[in-house]
Amino acid sequence: MGTINSIEELDRYRQKLAAAVKPNLPTVLVCFGTGCQANGSRLVAEAFTEVIKEQGLQVNVNLGIKTTGCHGFCENGPLVVLRPQDILYLKVKPEDVPEIVEESVKGGRIVQRLVYQDKVTGEQVAHYNEIPFYKHQLRIALRHIGTIDPTSIDDYILAGGYAGLAKALTMRPEDIITEVERSGLRGRGGAGFPTGTKWRSCAAVQSDVRYVMCNGDEGDPGAFMDRSIMEGDPHAVIEGMIIGAYAVGSHQGYIYVRDEYPLAVRNLSIAIEAAREKGLLGKNILGSGFSFDIKIIRGGGAFVCGESSALMRSVEGNVGEPRAKYIRSVERGLYNKPTVLNNVETWANVPEIILKGADWYASMGTEGSKGTKVFSLVGKVNNTGLVEVPMGISIRELVENIGGGIQGGKKFKAVQTGGPSGGCIPERLADLPIDFDSLTKAGSMMGSGGIIVMDEDTCMVDVAKYFTGFLVEESCGKCTPCRDGLPRMLDLLTDITEGRGTEEHLAMLEELCDLLTWGALCGLGTSAANPVLSTIRYFRDEYEAHIKDKKCPAGVCKALITYSIDPEACTGCRLCAKNCPQTCITGERKKPHVIDVSRCIRCGVCKDVCPYDAVRVS
Amino acid sequence: MEKISVIIDGKVFEAEKDTCVLEVARRNGIYIPSLCYHGEVPSSGGSCRVCLVEAHQGGRMRLVTACNYPVRQGLEVKTDTPLVQRIRRGILELLLARVPNSEVIREMAAKEGVTEARFRKDEGESERYKCIACGLCTHVCAEVVGVHAIAMVGRGADKKPATPYDKPSDVCIGCGACAYACPTGAIQLKEKDGIRRIWHKDFEMVRCSVCGVPYIPKAQVDWIVKRTGKDRSFFDRCPDHR
Structure with missing residues (x-):
């Protein structure tokens, strides 16, 4: 079937797809997200195809194989889901496949060694929705990811895709905007600007041309929310953009994706092409008379290009530098035309809001922050x-229930939220509900949704130094406070972590933070002080320990720690001495060893290899 | 153009809507320091941040760069509050640490009471060490001269204006507009024996037929003739002898 020419035809097409589905056909879903593919999921899928080809003929096993987007539980990949039972198998290797087919597909039994095991209780959980990592989730933006094949528009339509668009096309554009306003949806890219307000401002500006854009330049270290959506459910983004374009009166859209996301670029390209073939993009969409198309722009990898004005300069072919936003993008954005720029996750929410209504969406979340949020939970938690x-939801619920607590039974110390220019929130505030306003009040921010969990072995000064270092590298260099202020901040932090810190250092750090916050040109610069400000605010004692006592309480800052061997615990096994790159550990076999501190480079190898936990850091 | 009234430091001034705060202030004799902005260069400004002032509008206050903030009815600007002074001093201290050799920066900083930068200084003798990376030179080249011989390259603290790959540019006409516009005199323009050297390239100068002084690069004459259709003989004499 070619073009779908009307809303009725779309319904009929969906019914036809539904009629062709074999209801009792067992299906394996093999995750084809970036993480699982890197872990070899392609080989797993091939193994399934092989086994079915061999056995299908003999024993008449009928099995559907589908490759899907990311399930999110990437550290346990490759992930395989067996339907209709909804059994999740972790870390599946090609050699496990015959057993899965034999036991589970044919025999209906569970392969215990491949199911999730709780790291704390040791309990085994086989069913997808009973695993703590999934049990506490509520998936809207990620609604299809992991269940549909992102390269198949039919799969998306069958799952209810483009029904939101069909409904939107029967509404007046201003009513769509009102619906989005009433839903309380706020921009998921970081700043949390109300989406409906942005659309209304753009629609109100007199102009012959308007643009809608999607920001897929996700660059926070450890964050992959947007990548996962673009890879796993590209049509959700496209559908959202078509609805937005119709609401504000735009006929051209752009998706800006960083080029380090090849699978996202590929799946989006396939999806755009398929949508064009079906008449869901291009001229006269679903016979409505409305025309709109989307172009993909691949970014060159500068972090600052995620900033809206820099992103637009980059799309125009200029150097990706921010400009003063005294005149907003909704008035003069891309090519100086009124432009709506929303983040990937924001766009992916839009079709559901239109389909199910603003009241449904606004019934979830908090007073000022409605709906759900996707987080990438990383760091020292058991389930990342x-x-x-x-x-x-509170930080503690996220870390303990979904994250399964801290690795190795260590103490939970802090979370860092909001990407490199977010801040650190201490454990004592972990009951804080996560929403735009409460995080900002606590000195951090929602950002795009990166959550890095830290345990007691993390030095907060070192954390501030790490993020400041990242921002020094990524500052575009246009304005003085960011370009010249951040390197000076890094100098001061380096001094503190290397034992040269004074009270004056701390005062100067605070002065520079003030200067950046007030004086920098763009959001990257004005928020760049957050890592330092929030760690000084909550962990001032750690800074003071570095400065006054010349000690790093967490035992991280190399210049301030010494390694020694506890003679009581050392068995003289010689393992540390063999591995020491400086060969500065001496001692006779079966007698306690000694580290020559003057030559020790504090690399920590001895501590890592010691089977008796005899190496002490002080 | 629509006329509006704007308050700067308590006084009411009339101005055309969307003129920048800095122009309105200058016309009325109010001092706001400025480095990267030039009134004749449309997209200049906004990067050095020394002209930050308080903008009060709609019950909200924020610091804005006077050189590109458009005046609208109801705007009140304060150019000398403790906050403005504090941030201005901070920025000048950073610039002083970056270019301790620049007299312009030293003077501007001294005016705000900053005589010494407490941070690690960038030491060096070359012209780079007077450059505050404000980008005005590149805007002049692109928007006034129209040749795009230089651009800002690199990022962060290493950002600098340069010709492609730091090699002599094919399109540079040696006009020196970049050097004249540079607020800190960081761009070297040298002339000797009828040859001008700028941006790693030598330019043959045309001599005035009256006084014999070499006064304009031949490449610049070629460019102007091509662009404007002006008669070449016009350039036989320097401006003093036309």
């Missing part, structure tokens, strides 16, 4: 990955 939860 991508999760979607209602706004207002």
Whole structure:
């Protein structure tokens, strides 16, 4: 079937797809997200195809194989889901495949060694929705990811895709905007600007041309929410953009994707092409008379290009530098035309809001932050990955229930939220509900949704130094406070971590933070002080320990720590001495060893290899 | 153009809507320091941040760069509050640490009471060490001269204006507009024996037929003739002898 020419035809097409589905056909879903592919999921899928080809003929096993987007539980990949039972198998290797087919597909039994095991209780959980990592999630933006094949528009339509668009095309554009306003949806890219307000401002500006854009330049270290959506459900983004374009009166859209996301670029390109073939993009969409198309722009990898004005300069073919936004993008954005720029996750929410209504969406979340938010939960938690939860969930619930607690039973110290220019929130504030306003009040920010969990072995001065270093590298260099202020901040932090810090250092750091916050040109610069400000605010004692006592309480800052061997615990096994790159550990076999501190480079190898935990850091 | 009234430091001034705060202030004799902005260069400004002032509008206050903030009815600007002074001093201290050799920066900083930068200084003798990376030179080249011989390259603290790959540019006409516009005199323009050297390239100068002084690069004459259709003989004499 070629073009779909009307809303009725779309319904009929969906019914036809539904009629062709074999209801009792067992299906394996093999994750084809970036993480699982890197872990070899392609080989797993091939193994399934092989086994089915061999056995299907003999024993008449009928099995559907589908490759999907990212399930979010990437550290356990490759992930395989067996339907209709909804059994999740982790870390599946090609050699496990015959057993899965034999036991589970044919025999209906569970392969215990491949199911999730709780790291704390040791309990085994086989069913997808009972695993703590998934049990507490509420998936809207990620609604299809992991269940549909992102390269198949039919799969998307069958799952209810483009029904939001069909409904939108029967509405008046201003009513769509009102609906989005009433839903309370706020921009998921970081600043949390109300989406409906942005659309209304853009629609109100007199202009012959308007643009809608999608910001897929996700660059925060450890964050992969947007990548996962673009890879796993590209049509959700496209559908959202068509609805937005119709609402504000735009006929051309751009998706800006960083080029380091090849799978996202590929899946989006396939999706755009398929949508054009079906008449969902291009001229006269679904016979409505409305025309709109989308172009993909691949970014060159500068972090600052995620900033809206820099992103637009980059699309225009100029150097990606921010400009003063005294005149907003909704008035003069891309090519000086009124432009709506929303983040990937924001766009992916739009079709559901239109389909199910503003009241439904606004019933979730908190007073000021409605709906759900996708977070990439990383760091020292047992379960890391991508999760979607209602706004207002506490940090502690996220870390303990979904994240499964801190690795190795260590103490939970802090979370860093909001990407490199976010801030650190201490454990004592972990009952804080996560929403735009509460995080900002606590000195951090929502950002795009990166959550890095830190345990007691993390030095907060070192954390501030790491993020400041990242920002020094990524500052575009246009304005003085960011270009010249950040390197000076890094100098001061380096001094403190290397034992040269004074009270004056701390005062100067605070002065520079003030200067950046007030004086920098763009959002990258004005928020660049957050890592330092928030760690000084909550962990001032750690800074003071570095400065006054010349000690790093967490035992991280190399210049301030010494390694020694506890003679009581050392068995004289010689393992540390063999591995020491400086060969500065001496001692006779079966007698306690000694580290020559004058030659020790504090690399920590001895501590890592010691089977008796005899190496002490002080 | 629509006329509006704007308050700067308590006084009411009339101005055309969307003129920048800095122009309105200058016309009325109010001092706001400025480095990267030039009134004749449309997209200049906004990068050095020394002209930050308080803008009060709609019950909200923020610091804005006077050189590109458009005046609208109801705007009140304060150019000398403790906040403005504090941030201005901070920026000048950073610039002083970056270019301790620049007299312009030293003077401007001294005026705000900053005589010494407490941070690690960038030491060096070359012209780079007077450059504050404001980008005005590149805007002049592109928007006034129209040749795009230089652009800002690199990022962060290493950002600098340069010709492609730091090699002599094919399109540079040696006009020196970049050097004349540079607020800190960081661009070297040298002339000796009828040859001008700028941006790693030598330019043959045309001599005035009256006084014999070499006064304009031949490449610049070629460019003007091509662009404007002006008669070449016009350039036989320097401006003093036309």
